Amino acid sequence: MRERARHVEAIMRALARAIDGLELPAVEKISQKQEDDPFQVLIATLLSARTQDATTFAASTRLFAVACTPETMAALPVKRIERLIYPVSFYRHKARHVRATCRILVEKFGGRVPGTMEELLTLPGVGRKTANLVLILSFKSHRNICVDTHVHRISNRLGWVRTRTPEETEQSLYTSTASRWWPYLNLYLVTWGQHVCRPISPRCSGCALAEWCPRVGVSRTARVSPPNAGARVAV
Numbered sequence: 651m652r653e654r655a656r657h658v659e660a661i662m663r664a665l666a667r668a669i670d671g672l673e674l675p676a677v678e679k680i681s682q683k684q685e686d687d688p689f690q691v692l693i694a695t696l697l698s699a700r701t702q703d704a705t706t707f708a709a710s711t712r713l714f715a716v717a718c719t720p721e722t723m724a725a726l727p728v729k730r731i732e733r734l735i736y737p738v739s740f741y742r743h744k745a746r747h748v749r750a751t752c753r754i755l756v757e758k759f760g761g762r763v764p765g766t767m768e769e770l771l772t773l774p775g776v777g778r779k780t781a782n783l784v785l786i787l788s789f790k791s792h793r794n795i796c797v798d799t800h801v802h803r804i805s806n807r808l809g810w811v812r813t814r815t816p817e818e819t820e821q822s823l824y825t826s827t828a829s830r831w832w833p834y835l836n837l838y839l840v841t842w843g844q845h846v847c848r849p850i851s852p853r854c855s856g857c858a859l860a861e862w863c864p865r866v867g868v869s870r871t872a873r874v875s876p877p878n879a880g881a882r883v884a885v
């Protein structure tokens with residue numbers, strides 16, 4: 651166990667240095683720009699599923715320019731929300747969830763985003779990934795880990811977990827990593843996954859983690875490894 655703790659420590663410290671200067675994930679940027687406003691973090695995370703990061707950021711910015719509170723967003727017609735968030739994937743579906751969520755926030759939570767996992771999971775379209783990210787970014791929780799497919803994939807490649815789903819990975823990471831790293835796992839691994847440890851053909855050559863990484867399940871790697879090129883997809 652001590653060996654695992656040292657492995658996690660070495661990699662997280664290396665990542666803290668390696669991601670410096672790389673573009674942040676869209677929701678992190680929105681969170682920083684809006685001083686961690688839980689409402690905007692919640693809505694941007696809802697929009698981000700299976701959507702390229704640049705598209706999420708642009709759509710969130712358009713939507714928040716028109717309505718940036720649960721009250722004003724709940725008053726928008728679904729068609730208007732659809733037009734504002736297009737072309738995020740499943741934009742019709744997400745527009746309905748966004749408005750329904752805003753209505754519940756107004757009617758049930760006094761226009762505020764609730765600060766517990768149980769309450770967040772009652773909102774339409776909100777799963778553990780979204781709830782964990784809101785709790786980490788906006789409520790400064792040190793008891794949650796947000797696992798998307800980047801975190802799931804890289805945790806398995808690094809040998810920290812052996813899991814089949816992001817849900818299993820979240821639970822496994824609570825026991826395989828020290829709690830001091832939990833608030834940072836998403837930021838570090840998503841940034842690395844978008845730029846270097848990509849889903850297909852990771853850029854292992856020249857990767858800052860190469861000396862510690864067993865590359866579990868990696869069968870093909872990219873020939874070049876520029877750290878700041880390529881499309882970025884939030885998941």
Ligand code: SF4
Nearest residue numbers: 847852853854857863
């Ligand atoms: S060495 Fe390869 S598999 Fe390991 S973290 Fe780096 S890019 Fe990912």
